[in-house]
Amino acid sequence: MIDFHQLPKVELDFMNTEHQEAVDIYNKIERDYLLHDVDSVISGILDIQEHCISHFAHEEQVMKNNCYPPLQVHKEAHDRVLMEIDMVVKQLKNHRDLSKIAHYIERGFPNWFSQHLNTMDKMAAEFISGQKLRKVG
Numbered sequence: 229m230i231d232f233h234q235l236p237k238v239e240l241d242f243m244n245t246e247h248q249e250a251v252d253i254y255n256k257i258e259r260d261y262l263l264h265d266v267d268s269v270i271s272g273i274l275d276i277q278e279h280c281i282s283h284f285a286h287e288e289q290v291m292k293n294n295c296y297p298p299l300q301v302h303k304e305a306h307d308r309v310l311m312e313i314d315m316v317v318k319q320l321k322n323h324r325d326l327s328k329i330a331h332y333i334e335r336g337f338p339n340w341f342s343q344h345l346n347t348m349d350k351m352a353a354e355f356i357s358g359q360k361l362r363k364v365g
């Protein structure tokens with residue numbers, strides 16, 4: 229289980245809100261995974277895929293609007309995760325074998341998520357909230 233309160237908070241509220249939503253979806257996937265409920269895991273992964281697509285697009289749009297210099301590197305990290313999730317969906321739909329995606333559910337996604345929040349998201353949010361303050365001041 230990912231405990232949202234243990235994760236780093238960033239300087240932009242919309243990011244924290246959407247990160248909390250991702251945690252809720254992930255925790256449901258993990259519960260269904262532990263219950264060996266393949267259909268529910270598949271539908272949960274499709275939910276997190278949809279959430280990630282719109283959340284990443286949202287972050288990228290805000291970074292673009294604020295001329296955030298490392299946008300491309302950040303976007304590449306998002307694209308890699310979307311590719312991984314896509315592979316997990318295909319794997320599960322084709323084989324319906326949870327053991328093949330165990331590593332991604334138990335460690336891959338949660339580790340990536342907390343690391344990404346702590347590094348790229350934190351940096352981007354700091355930069356953008358600084359830009360906003362400058363604009364106001």
Ligand SMILES: [Fe+2]
Pocket residue numbers: 287302306344348349
């Ligand atoms: Fe991000």
